[in-house]
Amino acid sequence: xxxxxxxxxxxxxxxxxxxASVMVGRRVRRKRAWRRVVKVLEELEEGCATPVARLRQVxxxxxxxxxxxLVSEGGSKLKxxxxxxxxxxxxxxxxxxxxxxxxxxxxxxxxxxLGGQRSAIIGHDVDRQPIPQHLMTGTxxxxxxFIASSLKDFVEREENVSEHSQSExxxxxxxxxxxxxxxxxxxxxxxxxxxxxxIEDMVGSDVSECLQQAISRKGLDMRVNALxxxxxGTLALGHxxxxxxxxxxxxxxxxxxxxxxxxxxxxxxxxxxxxxxxMVVNMEWGNFWSSHLPRTSYDIDLDADxxxxxxxxxxxxxxxxxLGDIVRRVILRMSEELDVFGPVSSKLQVPFxxxxxxxxxxxxxxxxxxxxxxxxxxxxxxFPDIPQNVRKLVVRVxxxxxxxxxxxxxxxxxxxxxxxxxxGSGGIASGKNEGASRSKMRRTVVAVEGGLYTNYTLxxxxxxxxxTQILGEEIAPSVIVxxxxxxxxxxxxxxxxAAASHSTSSVDTVQIL
Numbered sequence: 001x002x003x004x005x006x007x008x009x010x011x012x013x014x015x016x017x018x019x020a021s022v023m024v025g026r027r028v029r030r031k032r033a034w035r036r037v038v039k040v041l042e043e044l045e046e047g048c049a050t051p052v053a054r055l056r057q058v059x060x061x062x063x064x065x066x067x068x069x070l071v072s073e074g075g076s077k078l079k080x081x082x083x084x085x086x087x088x089x090x091x092x093x094x095x096x097x098x099x100x101x102x103x104x105x106x107x108x109x110x111x112x113x114l115g116g117q118r119s120a121i122i123g124h125d126v127d128r129q130p131i132p133q134h135l136m137t138g139t140x141x142x143x144x145x146f147i148a149s150s151l152k153d154f155v156e157r158e159e160n161v162s163e164h165s166q167s168e169x170x171x172x173x174x175x176x177x178x179x180x181x182x183x184x185x186x187x188x189x190x191x192x193x194x195x196x197x198x199i200e201d202m203v204g205s206d207v208s209e210c211l212q213q214a215i216s217r218k219g220l221d222m223r224v225n226a227l228x229x230x231x232x233g234t235l236a237l238g239h240x241x242x243x244x245x246x247x248x249x250x251x252x253x254x255x256x257x258x259x260x261x262x263x264x265x266x267x268x269x270x271x272x273x274x275x276x277x278x279m280v281v282n283m284e285w286g287n288f289w290s291s292h293l294p295r296t297s298y299d300i301d302l303d304a305d306x307x308x309x310x311x312x313x314x315x316x317x318x319x320x321x322x323l324g325d326i327v328r329r330v331i332l333r334m335s336e337e338l339d340v341f342g343p344v345s346s347k348l349q350v351p352f353x354x355x356x357x358x359x360x361x362x363x364x365x366x367x368x369x370x371x372x373x374x375x376x377x378x379x380x381x382x383f384p385d386i387p388q389n390v391r392k393l394v395v396r397v398x399x400x401x402x403x404x405x406x407x408x409x410x411x412x413x414x415x416x417x418x419x420x421x422x423x424g425s426g427g428i429a430s431g432k433n434e435g436a437s438r439s440k441m442r443r444t445v446v447a448v449e450g451g452l453y454t455n456y457t458l459x460x461x462x463x464x465x466x467x468t469q470i471l472g473e474e475i476a477p478s479v480i481v482x483x484x485x486x487x488x489x490x491x492x493x494x495x496x497x498a499a500a501s502h503s504t505s506s507v508d509t510v511q512i513l
Contacts, residue, residue, distance in 0.1 A: 034338060036337040036338065037334045037337045037338045037393070038393075040330070040333055040334050040337060041334075041393060041396060041397065041400075044296065044298075044330055044397065044400050044401075045400050047294060047295075047296035047297075048294050048296060048400050048401065048403070048404040049294060049404075050294060050403070050404055050407040050408065050411075050466070052469045052470060054292060054294065055407060055408075055410070055411040055414075055466060055469070055470050056411075056470060057290075057292040058290060058292050058293060058408060058411035058412070058415065059411050059414045059415045059418055059423075059470060060415070060418070061290035061292055061415070062285075062288060062290075062411065062412055062414075062415025062416070062418075062419075063415045063416075063418040063419040065077060065078045065288060065290070066078055066080065066283065066415070066416070066419045067419065069283075070261070070265060070266050070267055070268060070281070071267045071268055072267075072268050073268060075268075077287050077288055077289050077313075078283050078284060078285060078287065078288055079282075079283070079284040079287065080281055080282075080283055080284075081182060081281065081282040081283075081284060082182060082266065082269065082279065082281065082282075083182055083185065083228065083232055083258070083279065083280045083281065083282050084182060084183075084184050084185040084279065085185050085226075085228070085232060085236075085279065085280040085495065086185070086263075086275050086277055086278065086279055086280075086502075087498045087499065087501075087502045088235065088236055088239040088240075088260070088280070088495075088498060089236055089237075089239055089240035089494040089495065089497060089498045090118075090239075090240075090243070090498070091117060091118025091119065091120075091240055091241075091243070092116060092117075092118075092501075093114045093116070093240075093494065093497035093498060093500075093501060094114050094115065094116035095113075095114060095497065095500075096111060096112070096113050096114075096159075096170075097111075097112050097114065097170075097171050097172075097173070097493040097494070097496045097497045097500070098110065098111055098112070098151075098155070098170055098171065098172045098173070098222065098493060098496065099112065099172065099173040099174070099175065099489055099490070099491075099492035099493035099496065100147065100151065100172060100173075100174050100175065100211070100492070101175040101177075101230075101488045101489050101492065102147070102174075102175065102176055102177070103175065103176075103177030103178075103195075103230065103488065104177070104195050105130060105131055105136070105195070105196065106128055106129065106130050106131065107128075107129060107131060107147060107150075108126055108127065108128045108129075108489055109126070109127045109129075109150065109151055109154045110124055110125065110126050110127075110489045110490065110492075110493055111124060111125045111154070111155075111158050111159075111493075112124040112490055112493035112494070112497075114494075114497055118240070118241065118243075119240070119241045121490065124489075124490060124493075125158050126489065127150070127154045129150055131143070131146070132146070136196055136197045136198070136199070137197075137198045137199065138199065139199065139201055139202075140199050140201050140202035140205065140210050141210075141214070143199060143202075144210050144211050144213070144214035145214050145217065145218070147211070147214065148211070148214035148215045148217065148218045148220065149218060151172075151215065151218075151220065151222070152215075152218045152219075152220045155170070155220065155222070169221055169222065169223050170220075170221060170222040170223070171222070171223055171225050171496040171497065171499070171500045172215075172222050172223065172224050172225065172226075172496055173225070173226040173228065173233075173491075173492030173493050173494070173495045173496035173499075174207075174208060174211060174224050174226065174227050174228070174492065175228055175229065175230055175233055175488040175489070175491075175492045176188070176207050176227060176228075176229070177229055177230055177488070178190060178191075178192075178193060178194055178195070178197070178207075179191040179192050179194065180207060180227070180229075182227070182282075183206070185226060185227070185499065186208055186224060186225050186226055186227050186499065187206050187207075187208045187209065187227060188206065188207055188208065188227050189204060189205065189206055189207075190202055190203055190204065190205055190207050191203070207227065208224045208227045211224055212224050225496055225499040225500060226492060226495040226496045226498075226499050228491070228492055228495055229256070229282060229488075230250060230256075230449075230487055230488035230491075231248055231249075231250050231256045231257060231258045231282060231487070232248070232258050232280055232282060232487075232491070232495070233487035233488045233489070233490075233491025233492050233494075233495065234248040234249075234250060234447050234448075234449045234484050234487030234488075234491055235247065235248035235258050235259070235260075235280060235447055235487070235491070236487065236491040236492075236494045236495045236498070237447065237484045237486070237487045237490055237491040237494060238445060238446075238447025238482060238484050238487075239447075240491075240494050241482070241484075242445045242482065244442070244443045244444060244445045244480075245445040245446070245447050245482070246259060246260050246417075246420065246422060246444055246445065246446070247259035247260070247413070247416050247417070247446045247447070248446070248447040248448070248449070248484070248487070249409070249412075249413060249446060249447070249448050249449075249450075250448075250449050250450045250487075251318065251319065251320075251409055251448065251449075251450040251452045251453045252319070252320055252449070252450030252451045252452050252453075253319065253320045253321045253450075253451075253452075254286065254315060254319050254320075254321060255285070255286050255314070255315050255318055255319040255409070255450070256282070256283065256284060256285060256286060257283045257285045257412065257413070257416060258280055258281060258282045258283060259280070259281060259283070259416050259419075259420065260278045260279070260280060260281075260420070261278065261279055261280075261281045261419075261420065262277075262278055262279075262420075263275065263276055263277060263278065263279050264276070266279065266281070283416075285314060285412060286312045286314055286315030286319070287311060287312050287313065287314065287315070288313070288314040288412065289313040289314065293313070293314070293317065293408065294404060294408075295317070298326050298329045298330055298333075299316065299317060299326065301329060302316060302322060302325060302326060302329065303316060305351065314408070314412070317404070317405060317408060318405040318406075318408050318409045318412075319405075319452065320356040320357075320450075320451065320452040321356070322356075323356045323359060323401055323402065323405055323452075324352070324354040324355045324356040324357075324358060324359040325351060325352050325354065326401050327354060327359050327394075327397055327398055327401050328348065328351075328352075328353065328354040328381075330397045330401070331348065331354075331381070331394065331397065332348050332349070334393070334397075335348060341377075341383050341386065341390065345381050345382040345383060346382075347380065347381050347382045348381050348382075353380060353381070354380060354381065356452070357451075357455075358376050358380060359398050359401075359402075360398075360402075360455075360456045360458075360459070361376060362376050362377075362394060362395060362398050363395060363398035363399060363402055363458055364456075364457060364458055365395065369388060369391075370388060370391040370392065370395065373386070373391040373394055373395060374386050374391055377391075377394065399458075402456070402458060402459050402462065403462050405452075405459065406458075406459045406460075406461075406462035406463040406466065407462060407463070407466040409463055410462075410463045410464075410466035410467045410470065411466065411470060413446055413467065413481075414467060414470045414471060416446075417444060417446075417479065422441075422442065422444045422479070423471060423475065423479075424441050424471060424472070424474070424475035424478075441474075441475050441478040442478065443478055443480070444478060444479045444480070445479075445480045445481075445482055446479065446480070446481050446482070447482055447483075447484045447487070448481055448482065448483055448484065449483070449484045449485065449487050453483070454483055454485075463481075464481065467479065467481070
């Protein structure tokens with residue numbers, strides 16, 4: 001071989017070494033980057049960890065905050081709002097009752113027929129209507145005249161003349177899902193509008209009275225005798241079906257809880273309430289907070305970017321409004337560590353673009369190659385051709401975020417049970433024999449409504465599993481979680497029926513001092 005050949009061979013060898021070195025360097029850098037991505041997941045798992053010991057700390061914190069909120073206004077992050085609802089449906093209600101559900105840009109009217117036996121809802125009719133845009137920013141009279149006209153049309157369409165005795169007044173339960181200061185079981189003052197409504201002349205007014213006046217103007221013989229929110233409606237529906245129902249939780253886009261509390265335990269109103277026994281308390285538990293909650297940097301950033309920072313901390317960790325966006329933030333962090341997702345998509349920077357139903361679909365993808373995960377990442381976040389190992393990583397992120405949410409929700413529920421002595425420990429309930437021995441644990445039912453629990457199988461399984469772990473194998477069988485449907489509609493009609501059957505009772509109205 002001549003000198004030229006030798007030089008050429010040496011040159012080729014050097015080039016090959018350079019290429020090999022570059023390739024090895026790339027593999028090394030890629031492995032290091034992959035390890036960083038895996039470390040992001042490991043840090044997330046550690047930050048979201050919810051061992052049973054920690055969950056029991058959350059249980060205790062929830063019970064303590066509930067007690068503090070019952071002692072004084074502003075004494076807790078939990079508002080513990082009085083509903084003045086003393087009489088839940090017993091199952092003996094009979095007749096036809098109506099409800100109006102106003103909670104957004106649509107409203108619903110329901111007509112419910114009750115048969116006088118527990119769970120005997122003979123049937124119900126529903127009419128759903130949109131609210132014209134101009135009425136959302138008009139006057140209260142215009143809005144409620146429109147609703148009352150629709151209500152009258154519905155009544156006339158559904159009722160035969162022979163069905164309704166002229167001596168009988170129709171009873172209506174009103175579900176009004178806006179901030180209200182309740183003044184009795186059938187009245188409340190509007191604090192502010194949300195969800196796109198701006199009707200200034202109604203702020204500070206009694207919402208039931210506004211509706212009642214509109215009904216009267218339309219010549220309709222109907223009385224608004226119950227004003228509630230959707231959570232109280234879910235409790236009413238649960239109690240109608242099962243008298244052992246003591247609490248209700250909504251876990252959907254948002255989250256809230258209410259429960260039956262002894263009137264004498266509501267210390268901030270002691271001596272002012274004229275009706276003994278129990279009262280439904282609306283906890284507004286989305287605002288619960290405790291140092292025991294496992295908060296990550298993603299939660300902190302989400303809260304800081306939200307319209308209501310330092311508010312609704314519990315809701316931001318467990319409700320459907322936020323879970324998808326927590327996952328999005330984790331994926332964004334991972335994509336910054338490794339270009340396996342491709343260039344960082346501009347879509348990934350958009351808050352709430354990954355909705356929780358899409359996150360749930362990825363989490364529950366049971367195809368061998370996780371093709372649904374790939375499809376959602378491609379169509380929603382514009383990530384093309386995601387490798388299968390990365391798809392598995394995304395599923396694990398979904399699992400960590402969902403598992404934490406479900407287990408914290410379970411701790412919140414057990415916290416309510418602890419407060420009223422239904423967790424087998426005796427809780428911090430005062431008086432009576434709520435702290436009986438564990439062997440005499442009373443059957444206890446919690447009514448649950450909301451798509452996150454009812455439609456998301458893994459969320460539901462994680463929540464039920466956590467409740468069993470917290471309560472223990474001996475107590476857990478005594479606590480039953482029952483799914484309800486349409487507490488805001490049917491539940492409101494049931495409360496109207498319950499109120500009508502106790503119409504001789506005086507209505508409590510107190511001034512919180």
